[in-house]
Amino acid sequence: MEKICTIVAIVGAGPVGCTIANLLGVYGIDAILIDRSEDILPYPRAVGMDDEALRVFQTAGVADALLDDIIQNVSLRMFTAKGGLFADIRPATREFGWYRRNIFMQQLAEATLREHVANFPHVRMRLGAEVTSLRQGAKSVTLTVTDRDGVVREIEAQYCVAADGGRSTLRDLVGVTLVGNTHPMKWLVVDVRNAELDAPYTALHCDPRRPNVCIHLPFGYRRWEFMVFPHEDADRLVEESSVKSLIAPYVDDVDRLEVVRARIYTHHSRVANRFVVGRTLFAGDAAHLSPPWIGQGLNIGLRDAGNLAWKLAAVVKGQMDSSILLSYEVERRNHAKAMIDLADTFGRILMPTNPAIALLRDAFFKSFGSLRTVRDYVLQMKFKPMPRYDGGLVVEPSANVAATAIGRMFIQPDVEIGWRKKRKLDDVLGPWFAIVGWRTDPYEALDEEGRAFWRSMNATFVRVERSRSGVSRNERLAGTERTVCVEDLENALEPWFQQQGHTIAVIRPDRYVAALADGASFAQVTRAFAAKVASTRDELEAVL
Secondary structure (H helix, E strand, O other): OOEEEEEEEEEOOOHHHHHHHHHHHHHOOOEEEEEOOOOOOOOOOOOEEOHHHHHHHHHOOOHHHHHOOOEEOOOEEEEOOOOOEEEEEOOOOOOOOOOOOEEOOHHHHHHHHHHHHOOOOOEEEEEOOEEEEEEEOOOOEEEEEEOOOOOEEEEEEEEEEEOOOOOOHHHHHHOOOEEEEEEEEEEEEEEEEOOOOOOOOEEEEOOOOOOEEEEEOHHHEEEEEEEEOOOOOHHHHOOHHHHHHHHHHHOOOHHHOEEEEEEEEEEEEEEEOOOEEOOEEEOHHHOEEOOOOOOOHHHHHHHHHHHHHHHHHHHHOOOOOHHHHHHHHHHHHHHHHHHHHHHHHHHHHHOOOOHHHHHHHHHHHHHHHHOHHHHHHHHOOOOOOOOOOOOOOOOOOOOOOOOOOOOOEOOOOEEEOOOOOEEEHHHHHOOOOEEEEEOOOHHHHOOHHHHHHHHHOOOEEEEEEEOOOOOEOOEOOOOOOOEEEEEEOOOOHHHHHHHHOOOEEEEOOOOEEEEEEOOOOHHHHHHHHHHHHOOOHHHHHHHO
């Protein structure tokens, strides 16, 4: 039997698997991307992408290409049973460098992600290859794979990422179970073209007679999602005549409508009992399933990708011990569950079929219109749980220091590196570890031991100055051989550092703050981070 060797085997070439493959490509790690299907699935699938997801794609070098098929900054509007608008959610924040609500089509995104995987000669794709068995040893994982030509092969890898979806084969092979609920109501999901409807937003029609969602998609497409009641024949509902009868009240000429795809879905709220089993790690729908009410199902998986890929790269490069992979579950599982719980709450509030409950909901939302704080909390999506990693690869401050940003995502303003060279901050930081100093050179604050450690980690050093520093446009403040100097065009980093009470931030490859320091403490903080990197398996398992 032919054996193929690689460093990381990724099972599942959907958006999450392809994103991990692209990230590993950027990090220079050999990988094989495996999927049982040769083609991109034609079903109506994910359409919402948030700012955190776009930031992951930015690190993978594919964000700009994806934007060619994305509608940015799309509002979410909620309507009562009588058609009255009771909430228009359009978050103004761009603290992470991207809009918080963006609409895309998963088929187009998957095609782009696969095209970019092909740019990395060390990342191979094997499509039309089904995994039938998995064996884990002390140093490797062996997958038995049947290719489309009927030939059985073995793929041996140091690690395996299971990103093979909600019906994950690898989950069954390894013995991982999903914990949670399956919702009793099914939903009809339909993508159409030629819908004569001037509604360039996402609409939640919270009508207890039949709750439904209408989403403006790129390139003339539109998505409708309708609740299916228990007495209805699901097979009949997907027929074109039934689909058009449901959409007819919302469009001017239903006869012009082209039904592109229609499918019945069951919603789940489930999280895997383990994300890490030996050398196999679960991500995306293989690790968690979310109902769609806050548009976070895929985005949760893309956060998994951003968290996991760099840790795998650090381990196989020898920069970190393999036990650090346990921090993936420590950091990701609880947040995934929090997002799913929020989606459940939204579903109960927005989509009740009881008219009395719907009436109470409408009255509540109408009342908060006069309460500015509550209104801002809802309309700016401040209810969205933001990840905070306090049990993984972060260095907590001493008890008398209130460093609220540790374990949270770092902001990303636009910066300038030389005259008229405007860039997003992450593009300056690079795809790996970065040390950012506010009006200080963090490299100069280190002793030789600290410098040697960060050199071994290939960290980028960045000094940030105020906008228009220096003498003139031609005589700007310059960096050094080791440290890049940029100017803060948006005046966002100064208040951020002031709020933290520090001038130096250690930024992980997934853009989370690993530690904070100032000039006097940075050497000590570096030693603490180095110790965290070398932490034992027992310390992380105690958190699990």
